[in-house]
Amino acid sequence: MSKTIGSISIIGSGNVAHHLGKAFAGHIKINSIYSRNKETANELAEDIHAFHANEIKDLIPSDLILICVNDDEIYSVLEQIPENQSVAYSSGSVGLTELPHRFDLGVIYPLQTFSKARNVDLFEVPFFIEATNEVFAQQLFDMAWLLSRKVIFATSTDRKNLHLAGVMVNNFVNHLDFLAEQFLKQNSMEWDYLKPLIKETAMKLQSKRPFEAQTGPAVRGDQKTIERHLSMLQGETKEVYQILTESIQKHHKA
Amino acid sequence: MSKTIGSISIIGSGNVAHHLGKAFAGHIKINSIYSRNKETANELAEDIHAFHANEIKDLIPSDLILICVNDDEIYSVLEQIPENQSVAYSSGSVGLTELPHRFDLGVIYPLQTFSKARNVDLFEVPFFIEATNEVFAQQLFDMAWLLSRKVIFATSTDRKNLHLAGVMVNNFVNHLDFLAEQFLKQNSMEWDYLKPLIKETAMKLQSKRPFEAQTGPAVRGDQKTIERHLSMLQGETKEVYQILTESIQKHHKA
Numbered sequence: 122m123s124k125t126i127g128s129i130s131i132i133g134s135g136n137v138a139h140h141l142g143k144a145f146a147g148h149i150k151i152n153s154i155y156s157r158n159k160e161t162a163n164e165l166a167e168d169i170h171a172f173h174a175n176e177i178k179d180l181i182p183s184d185l186i187l188i189c190v191n192d193d194e195i196y197s198v199l200e201q202i203p204e205n206q207s208v209a210y211s212s213g214s215v216g217l218t219e220l221p222h223r224f225d226l227g228v229i230y231p232l233q234t235f236s237k238a239r240n241v242d243l244f245e246v247p248f249f250i251e252a253t254n255e256v257f258a259q260q261l262f263d264m265a266w267l268l269s270r271k272v273i274f275a276t277s278t279d280r281k282n283l284h285l286a287g288v289m290v291n292n293f294v295n296h297l298d299f300l301a302e303q304f305l306k307q308n309s310m311e312w313d314y315l316k317p318l319i320k321e322t323a324m325k326l327q328s329k330r331p332f333e334a335q336t337g338p339a340v341r342g343d344q345k346t347i348e349r350h351l352s353m354l355q356g357e358t359k360e361v362y363q364i365l366t367e368s369i370q371k372h373h374k375a
Numbered sequence: 376m377s378k379t380i381g382s383i384s385i386i387g388s389g390n391v392a393h394h395l396g397k398a399f400a401g402h403i404k405i406n407s408i409y410s411r412n413k414e415t416a417n418e419l420a421e422d423i424h425a426f427h428a429n430e431i432k433d434l435i436p437s438d439l440i441l442i443c444v445n446d447d448e449i450y451s452v453l454e455q456i457p458e459n460q461s462v463a464y465s466s467g468s469v470g471l472t473e474l475p476h477r478f479d480l481g482v483i484y485p486l487q488t489f490s491k492a493r494n495v496d497l498f499e500v501p502f503f504i505e506a507t508n509e510v511f512a513q514q515l516f517d518m519a520w521l522l523s524r525k526v527i528f529a530t531s532t533d534r535k536n537l538h539l540a541g542v543m544v545n546n547f548v549n550h551l552d553f554l555a556e557q558f559l560k561q562n563s564m565e566w567d568y569l570k571p572l573i574k575e576t577a578m579k580l581q582s583k584r585p586f587e588a589q590t591g592p593a594v595r596g597d598q599k600t601i602e603r604h605l606s607m608l609q610g611e612t613k614e615v616y617q618i619l620t621e622s623i624q625k626h627h628k629a
Contacts, residue, residue: 331550358622
């Protein structure tokens with residue numbers, strides 16, 4: 122049986138560090154926190170009764186250092202950590218072999234969007250695990266299993282694909298909602314009216330496939346409504362309308 | 376005080392007829408149902424203990440006939456209804472003056488996506504009301520108020536704008552989710568992994584504005600990740616990625 126991870130130190134104090142830190146604190150001793158942002162690091166450290174380290178070298182020795190920083194900072198953070206220290210990071214898009222090799226290097230990637238103000242039920246969030254060796258991978262798997270019933274071993278390529286799909290269903294969807302908000306604003310109407318529809322659009326997909334859930338003028342071939350909508354739009358919102366309508370019609374034609 | 380609507384007959388047996396019929400049946404006598412589709416009309420009639428009429432002319436006389444059919448069928452349905460009969464329809468995109476005038480003609484438009492398999496909480500769904508005269512408009516308002524605490528008088532133009540915004544946050548969002556599903560499928564990965572993210576993306580917007588909720592490589596200006604993502608995509612999914620990334624960057628530049 123592999124040794125379990127009994128203590129963690131965390132580098133980072135953003136949304137992911139905040140949520141993982143709080144969640145793991147219920148199960149594993151969080152020794153210390155370091156972040157470039159002293160203020161949010163201090164808040165998180167206080168929240169989970171951990172030591173707030175002023176430098177990476179001041180972190181309390183722990184079974185694992187969990188790096189929750191932006192993708193482009195992982196490399197420089199890693200350089201400051203002794204090579205015999207076990208390390209995992211939380212990024213979807215940084216491949217394991219893109220980083221300098223160490224014996225215990227791994228990934229624990231939750232496919233979710235986090236913001237500090239919102240509690241997220243981690244229990245159904247998928248966590249993707251990868252590591253430089255199987256024993257360490259199993260340790261990270263067991264650790265993620267403390268939080269979620271959806272823990273999956275996945276390669277760096279899998280993870281990058283998931284991250285890209287995540288950009289589409291989160292970043293791009295959110296931006297469409299933004300464009301719709303802008304359009305209503307230009308026409309002196311309240312954004313709030315859209316909230317129940319935005320919610321139900323997502324809830325429907327918890328039990329239906331997007332192909333079956335598709336409705337509207339594009340899939341109905343209602344060219345009259347499409348033409349009228351295009352005449353009501355301008356700039357890139359019009360372009361977005363056009364390309365997405367064409368794409369719907371391409372995929373739904375008999 | 377205006378007379379209240381005490382009885383309804385419904386034309387249509389699709390998703391909207393199904394949901395409005397069931398919801399109103401808890402408050403108002405639904406006399407009869409007619410639909411071209413005899414099977415679903417019969418189901419709905421049985422569900423809400425209404426008479427299933429074989430022809431429009433066989434509908435039981437009622438204070439209101441509620442038309443819940445496709446936009447392009449409203450005109451021909453209206454022609455078969457005596458001119459002194461009060462009528463309302465549920466469409467977002469058909470303007471009141473685009474239809475032949477009658478004394479009591481109105482609209483009761485719920486901004487929501489309906490499917491028979493899913494219960495929707497109508498209480499927070501906005502209903503938009505318009506009519507050819509104020510007394511009838513108030514009657515429709517009161518009727519909608521039985522189901523929802525968000526009832527709003529709105530012009531045909533307002534309604535068309537809302538419908539267009541609805542296409543963006545529902546039809547187009549759903550299609551982005553479809554494209555993400557397709558991408559994962561091509562890479563032998565499960566669609567299910569995306570469900571918690573899709574849900575949280577929508578839930579976040581119940582309390583945050585889309586502009587503040589925006590995250591990801593485009594808003595961070597992470598050109599390296601964007602380039603890699605583009606190299607992983609093909610065809611119109613790539614085009615969609617490009618145009619939405621440009622649009623995010625345009626709106627979020629300092």
